[in-house]
Amino acid sequence: MITSVKNERVKAWKKLHNRKERNNTKTFIIEGFHLLEEAWKSDWVIQEIIAEEAVELPNWCQDYEVERVSAPVFEQITQTQTPQGVAAVLEMKEATKRKGNYLLLIDSVQDPGNLGTMIRTADAAGMDGIVLGNGTVDIYNDKVLRSTQGSIFHIPIYHASLLDEVKDLQQNGFKIWATALLNAKKYNEIQIDGKVALILGNEGAGVRQELIDVADEIVTIPIYGKAESLNVSIAAGILMYYLKR
Template sequence: MLAKSVLTHINKLQQKKYRKQYEQFLVEGIKGVEDGLRSGQVEMVILEGSKRDESAYALLQKMAYKRQVEVQFCGRQDIGHIKTTQTFPGVLGICRMENAALDEVLGGTLICLDGIKDPGNLGTIIRTADWFGFQNILLSGDCVDPYNDKVVRSTMGSIFHVRICKSEDFVHDLKILKNEGYTLSSFVMDGQPFEKIRINKRQAFFFGSESHGVSEAVENLMDKRYTISGNGNAESLNVAISSAIVMHTLFTQSK
């Protein structure tokens, strides 16, 4: 059985204000905790006691002990208090946030997200960026918290593989990008065909919400505007899909 203080702390980390206060977040499931342990960000592992001898969970314990990470065991009576999903996957990690500063995400192609509210979309974009090797992501302040449990779950462990900077003043930071030689590009219905893009080292690509796109203040700073070509009747693309198309195009053209 978990100590009341640990239960209380886990419950607090399910709220954004406490995640920010403690600079910690939660990850559930074997893969997520394994990725977190490899990154060095897991500070405590909570394991369902009844699973401690199962091979996958035993290996996870060994991995944690090797990295000198504390492992605690929870009973069935604890699960309802700590799970973030309908069914508890047997293991949970308390992880240290690593919020990148703006200068830490500069140097190559930058994926920039403005006002993305849906946790599933943000998590999928992070996972896709990881797949195609785009390690630097800049978020506007009004994006959903990247350490929200639904976002973390949607990343399938990629939250530990990319650098995320959440801007406190997005427009100001974009002006810094321009001063650093970045070309800023957004996606609109009547822009240049994206497949004709010319790759350069310092590019920032902006994606906004499906309903509003990027904000007017952000759009006014763009150097280029592109369109993802299509041939159907759909009004628009899901932002996770459009960003995936862009990242795939950039990946294939850079090979």
């Protein structure tokens, strides 16, 4: 059992809270029983499980390397306020092929909670995949992972230049919907005919103009009250469920 916070393994685990180190090692760290079980059920590669000395693990964990640590050590690697005493190091996995007829394209969303909620909602709505554009927060950020509630392990996600991706999608029969306020149609007045890729943009700036310019439809969600706007993850949920109705 590891009892020293100066142990090299502990230092390595702590470094995984840094995006640069995650990218260098192609690994990331998760916390909690729910995320761990969802990763296991979804056949993601679990390199090792880290557990406090007194924490009881599910039987299937016996198939993996388990490193026991003291409570003070676990406190050094946790990012949650009420840790459950279990974490794991996983290998990154990115989708390599695009499948299905309904995709969510995310343009420079920077809030971890928003991105995580969008991934979770896309999973719930039955979307076929998610494309992350440049400037979007890292999906392996701790807050993103927690906000997905395990959906990160269920839905294909990959990174791409969205402008290039849009052109490729259009050549493959997709209609591109971009969200904006100007020159936009109400989303529920547009007929869904075939494959659709939906673009949601940055919390403050929205979808970049170069993407709006090449979109097939510019869509908006009407606001009937006095709110100035909708949270981007809420807007994504409304539109994705409309597409999959």
